[in-house]
Amino acid sequence: MERVSRILGYTVILFMILSLYGAFRIAPTERIMGDVQRIFYFHVSIALQAFIAFFVVFIASIVYLLKKDLLWDRLASCAAEIGLLFTTLVLITGMLWARPVWNVWWTWDPRLVTTLILWFIYVAYFMVRSAVTDPGRRARFSAVIGIVGFIDVPIVRLSTRWWRSIHPLLSQEGGGLDPTMMKVMLLVMVTFTLFNLWLLWYRFNLAQMDKEVEDLKMTLEEGG
Amino acid sequence: MSYLRAVFTILWKDVLLELHTREVISSMLFFSILVVVVFNFAFDLRGEELLRYAPGVLWIAFIFAGVLGLNRSFLLEKEEGGIIGLMLSPVERSAIYSGKVLSNLVFMIIMEVITGVVFFFLYDFLPLYRNLPSLVFILFLGTLGFSVIGTLFSGITVNTKAREILLPLLLFPILVPVIIAAVSATGIVMRGEGLEEASKWLKLLVAFDILFFSLSIAVFEYVLEE
Numbered sequence: 001m002e003r004v005s006r007i008l009g010y011t012v013i014l015f016m017i018l019s020l021y022g023a024f025r026i027a028p029t030e031r032i033m034g035d036v037q038r039i040f041y042f043h044v045s046i047a048l049q050a051f052i053a054f055f056v057v058f059i060a061s062i063v064y065l066l067k068k069d070l071l072w073d074r075l076a077s078c079a080a081e082i083g084l085l086f087t088t089l090v091l092i093t094g095m096l097w098a099r100p101v102w103n104v105w106w107t108w109d110p111r112l113v114t115t116l117i118l119w120f121i122y123v124a125y126f127m128v129r130s131a132v133t134d135p136g137r138r139a140r141f142s143a144v145i146g147i148v149g150f151i152d153v154p155i156v157r158l159s160t161r162w163w164r165s166i167h168p169l170l171s172q173e174g175g176g177l178d179p180t181m182m183k184v185m186l187l188v189m190v191t192f193t194l195f196n197l198w199l200l201w202y203r204f205n206l207a208q209m210d211k212e213v214e215d216l217k218m219t220l221e222e223g224g
Numbered sequence: 225m226s227y228l229r230a231v232f233t234i235l236w237k238d239v240l241l242e243l244h245t246r247e248v249i250s251s252m253l254f255f256s257i258l259v260v261v262v263f264n265f266a267f268d269l270r271g272e273e274l275l276r277y278a279p280g281v282l283w284i285a286f287i288f289a290g291v292l293g294l295n296r297s298f299l300l301e302k303e304e305g306g307i308i309g310l311m312l313s314p315v316e317r318s319a320i321y322s323g324k325v326l327s328n329l330v331f332m333i334i335m336e337v338i339t340g341v342v343f344f345f346l347y348d349f350l351p352l353y354r355n356l357p358s359l360v361f362i363l364f365l366g367t368l369g370f371s372v373i374g375t376l377f378s379g380i381t382v383n384t385k386a387r388e389i390l391l392p393l394l395l396f397p398i399l400v401p402v403i404i405a406a407v408s409a410t411g412i413v414m415r416g417e418g419l420e421e422a423s424k425w426l427k428l429l430v431a432f433d434i435l436f437f438s439l440s441i442a443v444f445e446y447v448l449e450e
Contacts, residue, residue, distance in 0.1 A: 065446055113400075120397035127393060131384035140446045141380045145394065147443065148376070148436070152398050155435075159401035159428060163408065 005201055012198050015191040022184040030181075036100045041185055043093040045192040046086050047115075052196060053083030054122070054150055061146035064139055073139035074211065076146055077129065078203040080122055082196065087119045110160040117156050121149040230315035234323025235330070241300070242331065248296050252335040256289035257342050264346075274347055279410035282343065283403060286336050287370065291392045293331055294374045297324075298382040307448075317445035321375060325437070328371040336363055351414040358419040359410065365429040366406030372433060373398050376440040379447040405429050 023041045030037035060076035094112065095105045106112065125145050132138040177185070242248055263281045267273060301307040310320050344352050352359070374395055381390040396403075406429065409422040419426070 065443065117397050117400050120393075124390070124394040124397065127386075127390060128380065128384060131386045131390060133385075137383065140449065141383070144376070144380065144443050144447060148373070148398060148439065151435070151439065152401070155401045155428070155432060159404045162424060162428070163404045 005198070005205075008194065008198050008201065012191070012194050015187075015194055019184075019188045019191040022187050027181050027184040028178060033101050036097060039093050039097045041188040042192075043090060043097060044185065045189045046093065047090045048189060049192050049196040050083050050086035050090055050115075050118070052193070053079045053086060053200070054118070054153075056200070057083060057122075057146045058150035061143035064143045065147075068136075070135060070139055070211075071208075073135075073143065074207040075204055077142065078207050079200060080125055080142075080146065082199050082203060084119070084122045084126070086196070087115060087122065090115055091119065108160075108164065110157060110164060113160040114153065114157045118149075118153055121145075121152070125149065227316065227319055230319040231322045231326065234310070234315075234320060235326045238297070238323070238327035239330070242327075245300070247300065248293050249331050249334055251296060252289040252293040252331065253338055255292050256285040256335055256339045259285035259288055260339065260343055260346065269347060274349065275351060275414060276411075278343075278347075278349060278351070279407045279414060282336075282339070283366070283407050283410065285339060286332065286367070287396075287399070287403065289335060289339075290328075290332050290367075290370055290374060291395065293335070294328060294378040295382075295388050295391055297328060297331075298378045299387075302382055311448055317448050318441040320448065321379075321440060321444040324379075325368075325371050325375045325440075328375055329368055332367050332371065333363065336367065351416070354416050355413045355419070358413045358422075361419070362406060362409045362413060362422070362426070362429075365426060365433060366402055366409075368433045369402040369406075369429055369436070370399060372437045372440060373402075376436075376444060376447065379444065401428060401432055405432070 019041070023038050027038065027041070029035060056079035057076045060072045060079060064070075064072035064076060094115075098107065099105050125142055128145060129138055129142050132141055260281060263269065263277070263284070267277050267281075269277055269281070298307075301310070311317075313320075340352060343349055374391075377394050377398075378391055381387045381394065384390055405425040409425040409429070412422040412425075413419065
């Protein structure tokens with residue numbers, strides 16, 4: 001297992017270098033936006049990772065409620081942490097891109113609003129976790145939030161789209177993407193998916209070790 | 225005891241409790257009227273502005289007051305040990321949930337209607353009564369959505385260390401669709417357009433209510449399980 005994770009780690013580093021090279025050297029400069037458009041490869045890939053991470057939270061939460069094994073709660077909370085990290089990065093990279101291109105840091109576009117609401121939901125997820133001490137109870141509560149929160153996202157998306165439907169949308173889906181750009185995009189997406197996996201792997205192992213330490217402490221206290 | 229009877233028994237218990245203590249509705253009502261008054265100074269609500277802001281002001285008042293009421297109602301249960309009695313009673317957990325959703329819904333609707341009447345007198349606001357049945361319908365759907373999620377989450381937050389502050393933090397992001405739909409639909413009706421103009425918002429509210437009500441029925445047993 002140790003070997004697999006190491007190989008995965010090196011692969012991530014290699015792919016990350018390739019991605020940087022691809023995004024900054026190989027991909028052509030966008031005609032209107034210029035170099036700033038290059039952040040888009042990372043921005044979109046990170047957004048995808050946030051979604052994958054929250055999907056893991058959703059599934060792990062359901063499995064926890066069915067099986068009552070705290071392992072699934074640890075997996076859910078680790079994935080939620082990573083999802084929150086990626087959501088924060090999506091918001092930041094989006095703002096960096098929006099300022100030169102849209103001339104504003106923020107606009108109440110449905111996609112942006114949905115991401116922001118997503119961020120709020122999972123921040124609340126962690127606030128609840130930190131306010132409950134009993135592990136079983138904490139796991140049940142956060143599983144419920146993990147499920148409700150994930151299901152809510154498409155509805156938030158729909159409602160925010162209808163809400164601004166009278167206004168012109170700033171972010172219209174671009175028509176065809178240049179083939180080279182598309183290839184770089186795919187490469188960066190794969191890179192970040194591997195990165196996500198690797199992060200989750202390490203974070204989850206850390207959580208497992210944490211738990212083992214807690215268990216050992218308990219045994220020691222009981223023994224002494 | 226049949227399921228429905230259990231639900232209505234719990235609703236009746238809450239109504240009786242409220243008749244004796246008069247804590248939940250009165251504090252919610254007082255708060256929502258205060259919000260309406262304070263918004264007047266914040267936005268100088270007159271003429272055109274009034275019609276534009278009224279749906280938002282009213283719903284913000286309802287939702288803030290609703291959070292207050294939810295915190296209050298579960299705290300009452302917890303302080304007096306009522307929640308243990310509920311859990312020991314031979315009814316399904318989801319029946320407890322449904323009963324609580326109904327009682328929170330009823331209390332909030334009472335608070336909202338009275339706030340609406342006060343709003344009418346304070347601002348001489350005729351649009352409020354332009355299409356009363358439609359408005360009450362929207363009020364019902366929006367408040368039901370609030371109560372469905374609010375009851376589930378207050379069952380969670382009442383068992384945490386920072387309950388009063390956690391409830392809104394958890395509730396508001398999830399409720400964004402309800403807030404948008406309710407405010408938009410209310411605005412449409414107040415402007416004198418028909419209910420069919422607001423049909424997509426009503427559908428969204430109905431979908432939200434049904435979806436999260438069935439989901440909460442399924443997961444509430446994990447919230448109350450001890």
